[in-house]
Amino acid sequence: EDQVTQSPEALRLQEGESSSLNCSYTVSGLRGLFWYRQDPGKGPEFLFTLYSAGEEKEKERLKATLTKKESFLHITAPKPEDSATYLCAVKGGYQKVTFGTGTKLQVIP
Amino acid sequence: ETGVTQSPTHLIKTRGQQVTLRCSSQSGHNTVSWYQQALGQGPQFIFQYYREEENGRGNFPPRFSGLQFPNYSSELNVNALELDDSALYLCASSLAGTDTYEQYFGPGTRLTVT
Numbered sequence: 565e566d567q568v569t570q571s572p573e574a575l576r577l578q579e580g581e582s583s584s585l586n587c588s589y590t591v592s593g594l595r596g597l598f599w600y601r602q603d604p605g606k607g608p609e610f611l612f613t614l615y616s617a618g619e620e621k622e623k624e625r626l627k628a629t630l631t632k633k634e635s636f637l638h639i640t641a642p643k644p645e646d647s648a649t650y651l652c653a654v655k656g657g658y659q660k661v662t663f664g665t666g667t668k669l670q671v672i673p
Numbered sequence: 674e675t676g677v678t679q680s681p682t683h684l685i686k687t688r689g690q691q692v693t694l695r696c697s698s699q700s701g702h703n704t705v706s707w708y709q710q711a712l713g714q715g716p717q718f719i720f721q722y723y724r725e726e727e728n729g730r731g732n733f734p735p736r737f738s739g740l741q742f743p744n745y746s747s748e749l750n751v752n753a754l755e756l757d758d759s760a761l762y763l764c765a766s767s768l769a770g771t772d773t774y775e776q777y778f779g780p781g782t783r784l785t786v787t
Contacts, residue, residue, distance in 0.1 A: 607779050607780045610775055653716075655774050659729025660718045661706070665715045
């Protein structure tokens with residue numbers, strides 16, 4: 565069965581303090597690894613899809629990387645508006661997409 | 674481009690009742706997936722609909738059922754509601770038949786079962 569584990573569960577950063585979120589996964593036949601941002605009470609907002617080991621994608625202060633066993637979401641010089649829960653998910657050969665429990669990020673001014 | 678919409682926003686039901694949640698997919702998308710998200714947890718896959726048929730199902734009992742209509746909108750029906758069904762129900766749309774599997778989520782329906 566596909567599994568996704570995210571760490572840390574919660575992360576508190578000062579504004580401008582860069583850090584990384586981890587997503588470890590096991591999946592049969594990876595079709596895609598996804599990162600989403602979710603604000604309280606709202607639906608997840610799509611950020612990135614990564615398809616193969618070695619792939620990297622960037623968007624503003626966020627950069628996602630992928631290896632055969634894990635993905636990292638690097639946050640450079642975060643701002644308070646980056647505060648949210650970041651979700652990682654994988655899709656294998658089946659239609660199901662499996663999500664982790666997320667990392668709750670708080671950026672303090 | 675119209676995003677994914679869901680209705681209602683909030684709903685309160687009593688244990689044993691039935692509920693129907695609705696979702697309109699993003700324009701150009703032909704596949705709809707439903708997820709249940711309990712507080713503090715990640716979304717759990719319920720099922721997916723493509724071409725008006727169920728196209729994959731997670732570990733949810735048969736009292737969770739769905740429909741997809743010719744315009745690609747969808748319904749989630751839950752019978753015999755239980756207290757543990759209280760959650761945020763998310764709908765996500767995507768385009769099948771491409772090499773990407775990106776899903777775009779709606780704002781969710783918050784269901785409370787008392």
